[in-house]
Amino acid sequence: MPSRNEIDPRRLVGVHAERITNVSSTDYPGHYPGEDHSWNLQKFQKNLKVQVQRLSQRSIEFDLVGVDASIANAFRRILMAEVPTVAIEHVYVWNNTSVIQDEVLAHRIGLIPLNIDPAMMEMRGPDDVPMDRNTIIFKIQVVCERNHAAPKDTTNPAQLYKNHELLSSHLTWEPAGEQEDVFAEKPPAPTNPNIVLAKLRPGQAVEMELHAVKGVGKDHAKFSPVATASYRLLPHINIKQAIPPHLAEKFQKCFAPGVVNINPRTKEVTIDKYNVRKDTVSREVLRHPEFTDMVELGRVRDHFLFNIESEGAYEPERLLPEAIRIMREKISVLRKAAEALLTLGDGDVQMAEA
Secondary structure (H helix, E strand, C coil): CCCCCCCCHHHEEEECCCCEECCCCCCCCCCCCCCCCCCCHHHHHHHCEEEEEEECCCEEEEEEECCCHHHHHHHHHHHHHCCCEEEEEEEEEEEECCCCCHHHHHHHHHCCCECCCHHHCCCCCCCCCCCCCCCEEEEEEEECEECCCCCCCCCCHHHHEECCEEEHHHCEEECCCCHHHHCCCCCCCECCCCCEEEECCCCCEEEEEEEEEEECCCCCHHHCCEEEEEEEEEEEEEECCCCCHHHHHHHHCCCCCCCEEECCCCCCEEECCCHHHHCCCCCHHHHCHHHCCCEEEEEEEEEEEEEEEECCCCCHHHHHHHHHHHHHHHHHHHHHHHHHHHHHCCCCCCCCCC
8 A cells, every 4th residue: 555645556558768658447437357446435535635726716726536537528528518607699780881791790699608606597498488588688789980079190099989899798687577687786788898799890780689698608709608617637757766866956957947956056856846837747857867756746536626717697606516505416316317217127217308
């Protein structure tokens, strides 16, 4: 058994100069022949860790430890495709004399991220009537005019014209029903008011009515709540032999800054246990013959470094719990189907529509 500070070799993916080893998982992840690996909740809880490393207004980095890659990837896919948001779906063009065609402008407007909490909205089906609980209405009414007070020698469109750009800030929310009370604390609006949708010149105008509805990313990317949702495995660097002092700095330059520490007095080389996550595992160190037998590279197969950027509908720290909630709902549906199979025996099961 490995010591407390060592990592079980079974958890490591080997990274060599020309190949990767121990990539394939077993038929049943975490199970090995001749050993008892039956499910144990206490053991799972002991090994499972979720630790936030960085949190900002729009992004979060956290470690997810103790799960198989299939689970981590399921969370990533759910974050991109199944966590709901609100986006503009229907665009009614009353007037558009800009150089952007109606269809292109409508597509651009649909991609504007909105600050609406999806939990406060209901899904709207294809045959449902628009209501204050399933539809948010915005209007655009912009006319570009010449600015007669502009300096004579200026060539800046911002000074020459009024409303020379159609911006996301021109979306004006039109409350309906109880929406004014429901969204009193946070009126619906684009998360970024400075998105340029079209350039306008004097005489050009845009007048539209926009209907925003709740949806999911697997129907259209505009409903995805994240800009990026990715993960990578934690790098593992094992120094098998002491690095000679005269090669210490050369060894340090083979890795990302902060990964390798050198004692200024003894020139002893050590790996920073926290900053090792910054390494890209470029294998640069393995290109130098003098280091080939001194270091061993790898990645920890069940330690995932997640990086998620929110589009603004959710606070970053809400995204993973939302993905977990949706996964639990999917598992509940599957469980009911399995129980129905056991009840009916060999008969066919007719699943109800969602």
